[in-house]
Amino acid sequence: MTRHMRTAFVAGATGYTGREVVRQLRQQGVRTIAHVRPGSRASGWADAFRRWGAEVAEVAWEPEALRGAIEVARPDAVFSLIGTTRARAKREALQEADIYDAVDYRLHAMLVDAVSATCPGARLVYLSSMGADASSRNPYLAARGRAERKLVESGLPWTIARPSFISGPDRDRPRRMERVSAVVADRLLGVAGIFGAAGLRERYRSIDNVALASALIAAALNPAFAGETLPGEALQRLAAGQA
Ligand SMILES: NC(=O)c1ccc[n+]([C@@H]2O[C@H](COP(=O)([O-])OP(=O)(O)OC[C@H]3O[C@@H](n4cnc5c(N)ncnc54)[C@H](OP(=O)(O)O)[C@@H]3O)[C@@H](O)[C@H]2O)c1
Structure with a gap:
């Protein structure tokens, strides 16, 4: 069964994943509000979003402003696709000791x-x-993990996706090392698949x-995925239309 999505609000719309979520939502005729932070280095995407028929909410990451934007939009689906990297935080001169707490956790919590x-x-x-895990020693x-817990405890209907690369x-460019790692990992996993470890390959x-x-x-869109945490292999299946 599929539920109907009338309006979607996309936070992190300018990111690699976010911009494609906006494009596909619009392709499916969903009213889409693309959130773009004021002063974003990727604000050029706003023109593309408007061309695709999306609305652009250029709203600061401040509780009241964000609340106002969402209240006006009245979405029935919200995508939280934000997050930083060490390189990005350095470029932005983020002063916080824990950049992942400041961006990946606190903005999502807001x-x-x-x-x-x-x-x-x-x-x-x-x-x-x-690998998300609130008790991990890895700050990212x-x-x-804390961001996941915040969502689960919020009382909102939720779905969590846990991809690998x-x-x-x-x-x-700033994520080029991830691209290199992904290519190497995919080649190794291809070999693992040949030797019968197909489940492992699909997950990673x-x-x-x-x-x-x-x-x-x-x-x-699928009510069956409310309250579900989806690992890599579930995401691959969903993308292939096999869920
Ligand atoms: N890349 C991977 O291999 C991987 C794997 C698993 C999970 N993930 C998680 O999935 C998330 C999305 O991935 P992606 O590759 O689509 O990310 P991305 O291309 O790096 O996009 C990140 C988004 O977060 C926003 N953002 C970053 N720093 C911000 C700040 N200080 N304040 C407000 N907004 C900020 C960016 O806005 P601007 O464009 O304005 O900077 C952008 O819209 C990541 O954050 C990541 O942690 C990534």
């Missing part, structure tokens, strides 16, 4: 609070990461933004 306060029936789809995985030939192989976006949208 979004969860804003949606809970204004549209408590909206499904929130959170793009997390393989710990922030992702998100990569494709058109991946942006990389996913590109087109496949991931279609999996996230399909998960948002």
Whole structure:
């Protein structure tokens, strides 16, 4: 069974995954609000979003402003696709000791609070990461784990995606090392598949933004995925239309 999605709000719309989620939502005729932070280095995407028929909400990451934008949009699906990297945080001169807490956790938490306060029936789809674990000593995985917990405890209908590498030939420069790692890992996993470890290959192989976006949208549309955490192999299946 598929539910109907009338309006979607996409936080992190300018990212590699976010821009493709916006494109596919519009292709499916969903009213789409693309959130772009003021001063974003990727604000050029706003023109593309408008060309595709999306609305652009250029709203600061501040609780009241965000709450206002979501209240006006009245989405029935919200995509949380934000996150930083060490390279990006350095470029932006982020002063925080824990950049993942400041961006990956706190901005996501602000979004969860804003949606809970204004549209408590909206499904929130959170793009997390393989290995997310609030008790991890790795600050990135710990922030992702706390972000997942924040969502699960919010009372909102939720779906969590945990891909391994998100990569494709058109991946942006700052994440080039991830692209290289993904290509190497995919080759090794291809060999593992030949030797019978196909389940392992499906879980860990990389996913590109087109496949991931279609999996996230399909998960948002399917009531069976409310309250589910989707690992890599589930995302690959959803992207292939096999769920
Ligand atoms: N890449 C991977 O292999 C991988 C694997 C598993 C999970 N993930 C998680 O999935 C998320 C999305 O991945 P992606 O590759 O689509 O990310 P991406 O291309 O790096 O996009 C990140 C998004 O977050 C926003 N953002 C970054 N720093 C911000 C800040 N300080 N304040 C407000 N917004 C900020 C960006 O906005 P601007 O464009 O304005 O900077 C952009 O819209 C990641 O954050 C990541 O942790 C990634």
